[in-house]
Amino acid sequence: MAPNTKGSSSAAGPTKVPISMLLSNEEQTAIGILPASHWQQQFTQEDPSDIFSSRARTASLTESIFQYRHIHGRTYHSDIGNAESWEPNDERHIDAMEIAHHAYTVTMEHRLYRAPLDKNKVQKVLDVGTGTGLWAIDFADEFPGADVVGTDITPIQPSWVPANVKFELDDCNQEWTWPDNTFDFIHARMLIGVIEDWYEFHRQAFRTCKPGGYIETFAACSTFECDDGTVKEDSAMSQWSKVFNEGGRRFGRSFEVYDHDLQRKGMAAAGFVDIEYKDYIIPIGVWHPEKETAESGLWWKLAIEADLEGYLNYTFIVLLGWTPEETKSYGDQIKKEWNNPNIHGYVRARSAWGRKPE
Numbered sequence: 594m595a596p597n598t599k600g601s602s603s604a605a606g607p608t609k610v611p612i613s614m615l616l617s618n619e620e621q622t623a624i625g626i627l628p629a630s631h632w633q634q635q636f637t638q639e640d641p642s643d644i645f646s647s648r649a650r651t652a653s654l655t656e657s658i659f660q661y662r663h664i665h666g667r668t669y670h671s672d673i674g675n676a677e678s679w680e681p682n683d684e685r686h687i688d689a690m691e692i693a694h695h696a697y698t699v700t701m702e703h704r705l706y707r708a709p710l711d712k713n714k715v716q717k718v719l720d721v722g723t724g725t726g727l728w729a730i731d732f733a734d735e736f737p738g739a740d741v742v743g744t745d746i747t748p749i750q751p752s753w754v755p756a757n758v759k760f761e762l763d764d765c766n767q768e769w770t771w772p773d774n775t776f777d778f779i780h781a782r783m784l785i786g787v788i789e790d791w792y793e794f795h796r797q798a799f800r801t802c803k804p805g806g807y808i809e810t811f812a813a814c815s816t817f818e819c820d821d822g823t824v825k826e827d828s829a830m831s832q833w834s835k836v837f838n839e840g841g842r843r844f845g846r847s848f849e850v851y852d853h854d855l856q857r858k859g860m861a862a863a864g865f866v867d868i869e870y871k872d873y874i875i876p877i878g879v880w881h882p883e884k885e886t887a888e889s890g891l892w893w894k895l896a897i898e899a900d901l902e903g904y905l906n907y908t909f910i911v912l913l914g915w916t917p918e919e920t921k922s923y924g925d926q927i928k929k930e931w932n933n934p935n936i937h938g939y940v941r942a943r944s945a946w947g948r949k950p951e
């Protein structure tokens with residue numbers, strides 16, 4: 594049978610158009626189709642008023658960005674400056690981060706932010722260390738009139754996103770290249786073990802925030818507490834913060850953000866005013882009697898268990914020098930503890946926000 598070249602569908606699915614019938618660039622242009630390269634050029638044309646035009650200022654998306662480093666069977670971001678992340682960037686970890694996004698929003702009572710934002714005024718938004726980009730996407734849906742840019746050192750964000758969202762590769766520990774007074778809202782969630790200097794981070798945020806604009810950060814503490822002695826001193830839960838906090842010290846990127854109140858101190862030192870905060874209790878596991886709090890703890894447990902190896906790998910094996918087998922045994926033990934309804938461990942987390950004076 595002669596091949597069908599009319600592009601009709603059959604029961605077996607759409608018929609392929611032979612290559613010889615594909616339109617040349619000139620033919621596509623003639624019928625009004627922009628060349629495919631147009632969509633890449635969009636990112637490189639510099640327009641100083643456009644927050645999405647800063648590719649040239651940050652890293653360009655070259656092939657090398659996708660040459661990930663392999664550490665103990667997992668992949669991590671490629672070399673970008675001296676950036677260093679303790680979290681893998683492979684599918685398994687992306688899945689866990691997506692569940693974590695849900696866990697964080699459940700903890701925040703199904704909110705994406707707490708700062709008193711005016712929906713009619715917010716135009717430009719920055720999400721630092723955006724990860725999977727789900728916060729940026731959800732925020733852009735909620736604020737259709739705002740342009741949201743999410744930055745990270747690893748390109749794991751989806752490409753099908755609302756028109757008012759863009760992602761860029763950028764190391765937030767380097768000098769920020771955004772012009773002064775750019776953003777109405779700067780957001781950073783769970784950048785524990787990420788920021789080298791929380792005071793410098795807030796200075797850069799203050800400079801690039803518009804007068805009257807807001808910053809908000811969310812960070813969890815690594816220390817498991819309990820009110821009834823069920824988290825024992827030698828338990829895996831008690832060890833968790835010891836290992837992560839020491840790892841952070843070796844790494845030069847602290848996990849003790851909550852412990853040292855770095856969110857509010859950083860904001861105040863930079864000049865933000867009207868600083869407020871809200872603390873949360875996260876009972877990682879299944880034991881809490883109140884439904885909402887228990888739900889939050891369950892989602893955190895699911896997120897961590899979705900890739901416990903990925904959460905432990907770098908800190909335990911690379912920074913602390915444990916063997917993979919030792920790390921796995923530790924992981925098995927902590928899972929047992931937070932799945933035990935008689936162990937009532939919880940961690941704390943904090944949302945903090947502040948305003949740049951007019």
Ligand SMILES: C[S@@+](CC[C@H](N)C(=O)[O-])C[C@H]1O[C@@H](n2cnc3c(N)ncnc32)[C@H](O)[C@@H]1O
Pocket residue numbers: 676677678679680690693694697721722723724725726728744745746747763764765766781782783784785787
């Ligand atoms: C715990 S994840 C949080 C992701 C996201 N903010 C969220 O709440 O879902 C930390 C993110 O920080 C990114 N990161 C690590 N070092 C960074 C740096 N120097 N600059 C920007 N992002 C960085 C990691 O790649 C990772 O995506």
